[in-house]
Amino acid sequence: MCDACGCGHDHIHKETKTIDVNQSLLKANEEAAAGNRRHFDEDGVFAINIISAPGSGKTTLLEKTIEALKDELKIGVLEGDIETDLDAERIRKKGVPAVQLTTGGACHLDSVLVHKGFHLLEHSLNGEGLDLLFIENVGNLVCPSFFDLGEHIRVVLISVPEGHDKPLKYPKVIKTSHALIISKSDLVQYFDFDIEKIKKDALSLNPSLKIFVTSAKTGEGLDEWMGYVRSKLKYQKSK
Amino acid sequence: MCDACGCGHDHIHKETKTIDVNQSLLKANEEAAAGNRRHFDEDGVFAINIISAPGSGKTTLLEKTIEALKDELKIGVLEGDIETDLDAERIRKKGVPAVQLTTGGACHLDSVLVHKGFHLLEHSLNGEGLDLLFIENVGNLVCPSFFDLGEHIRVVLISVPEGHDKPLKYPKVIKTSHALIISKSDLVQYFDFDIEKIKKDALSLNPSLKIFVTSAKTGEGLDEWMGYVRSKLKYQKSK
Numbered sequence: 064m065c066d067a068c069g070c071g072h073d074h075i076h077k078e079t080k081t082i083d084v085n086q087s088l089l090k091a092n093e094e095a096a097a098g099n100r101r102h103f104d105e106d107g108v109f110a111i112n113i114i115s116a117p118g119s120g121k122t123t124l125l126e127k128t129i130e131a132l133k134d135e136l137k138i139g140v141l142e143g144d145i146e147t148d149l150d151a152e153r154i155r156k157k158g159v160p161a162v163q164l165t166t167g168g169a170c171h172l173d174s175v176l177v178h179k180g181f182h183l184l185e186h187s188l189n190g191e192g193l194d195l196l197f198i199e200n201v202g203n204l205v206c207p208s209f210f211d212l213g214e215h216i217r218v219v220l221i222s223v224p225e226g227h228d229k230p231l232k233y234p235k236v237i238k239t240s241h242a243l244i245i246s247k248s249d250l251v252q253y254f255d256f257d258i259e260k261i262k263k264d265a266l267s268l269n270p271s272l273k274i275f276v277t278s279a280k281t282g283e284g285l286d287e288w289m290g291y292v293r294s295k296l297k298y299q300k301s302k
Numbered sequence: 303m304c305d306a307c308g309c310g311h312d313h314i315h316k317e318t319k320t321i322d323v324n325q326s327l328l329k330a331n332e333e334a335a336a337g338n339r340r341h342f343d344e345d346g347v348f349a350i351n352i353i354s355a356p357g358s359g360k361t362t363l364l365e366k367t368i369e370a371l372k373d374e375l376k377i378g379v380l381e382g383d384i385e386t387d388l389d390a391e392r393i394r395k396k397g398v399p400a401v402q403l404t405t406g407g408a409c410h411l412d413s414v415l416v417h418k419g420f421h422l423l424e425h426s427l428n429g430e431g432l433d434l435l436f437i438e439n440v441g442n443l444v445c446p447s448f449f450d451l452g453e454h455i456r457v458v459l460i461s462v463p464e465g466h467d468k469p470l471k472y473p474k475v476i477k478t479s480h481a482l483i484i485s486k487s488d489l490v491q492y493f494d495f496d497i498e499k500i501k502k503d504a505l506s507l508n509p510s511l512k513i514f515v516t517s518a519k520t521g522e523g524l525d526e527w528m529g530y531v532r533s534k535l536k537y538q539k540s541k
Binding site for chain 1: 355357383385386388407408409421424441442443444447461463464465467468470471472473474486489492507
């Protein structure tokens with residue numbers, strides 16, 4: 064019998080247990096994330112964790128960023144996906160090393176998988192060091208926001224077709240990110256998408272969030288994004 | 303020390319434990335889902351679980367479906383979101399009852415939450431029965447696919463801006479769904495989106511999948527979708 068509603072159907076009330084288990088897993092992940100961060104710092108690598116829903120344009124942003132920065136920086140990519148290595152293939156075509164991390168069902172990357180991937184990536188470089196590591200998370204606006212991967216900065220993408228209501232509906236990822244990229248801005252004319260509203264909502268959740276309005280098609284905002292990456296990396300190297 | 307890679311950083315290998323815990327939670331969810339299904343059947347309600355990434359157009363599809371069917375069927379909606387009741391408000395404006403289920407961080411609905419929501423929905427109807435229950439899941443193409451809510455059919459949306467590569471990258475939701483709705487078809491001219499490829503990939507994972515190419519803007523495919531809902535409901539009632 065269900066005490067909550069008295070309907071006569073047996074059901075479960077395991078919320079407390081679930082939270083305990085999750086907290087233990089999150090704690091273990093945090094310890095591994097701290098290890099990754101030390102590892103990145105020792106090797107002089109600046110790590111960026113990129114999060115978004117499926118199809119917001121993470122891989123396309125990476126392709127554009129690699130094109131713009133690969134002559135001045137040594138870049139590597141860890142590609143998170145549930146299945147397939149389609150995205151790592153796309154990245155390799157741009158001339159930088161990429162390791163595909165397939166989670167086999169899991170909805171986010173974790174620090175242990177990133178640790179293993181980073182070793183594979185470094186191994187493939189024959190001793191040459193990286194300046195910049197991009198970690199493209201599994202396409203998911205929810206779960207990845209709970210898992211620190213040891214990154215220096217976290218970037219979230221929301222594309223114009225998804226709608227301007229997403230920050231209020233998915234606040235955790237906004238609160239834990241350093242930058243928000245509004246992608247596919249060339250499509251704004253076809254949607255009821257209010258750029259000022261999404262900026263206002265996102266900043267109300269995270270006042271220090273840096274926001275870029277970008278289009279891989281027209282190039283809008285990409286120079287500003289590259290400038291941001293360069294300045295963050297320079298600041299990290301100076302520490 | 304890490305045996306896997308010998309790098310000297312302590313880290314975790316808890317995969318086995320995680321799987322055990324998840325399987326216990328999934329089993330508990332399945333039991334509650336079976337309860338929901340009995341509940342729906344006893345009350346003569348046909349339940350449809352709608353899954354997609356954020357911003358693929360679940361709520362818009364519901365608005366169009368309610369407009370088309372509300373004079374012939376008594377419809378109710380459970381609206382799943384992590385935060386806010388924006389979507390339940392949109393549905394109520396169409397003149398049908400809606401209960402907002404906010405998961406407070408969780409990335410999917412579960413059967414217990416649906417059970418509670420269904421009671422609240424029925425309570426608001428003062429004894430009038432529903433014919434059709436839509437359960438709009440949290441915007442997430444991964445986690446909801448693991449959780450049976452007791453629905454009769456599961457429908458997944460993939461919008462044109464997300465890209466035609468999504469079935470192969472997110473196979474679980476394709477394998478467990480009865481229908482795939484390709485939404486925002488009016489945008490196909492602006493994207494490198496291959497409708498024949500997405501159909502072929504999806505059918506290779508799930509040969510009995512019913513596929514609809516739709517646009518809420520032009521109305522393409524909506525009559526076929528309404529016909530499908532009517533036929534499924536009629537079949538269920540005849541059993």
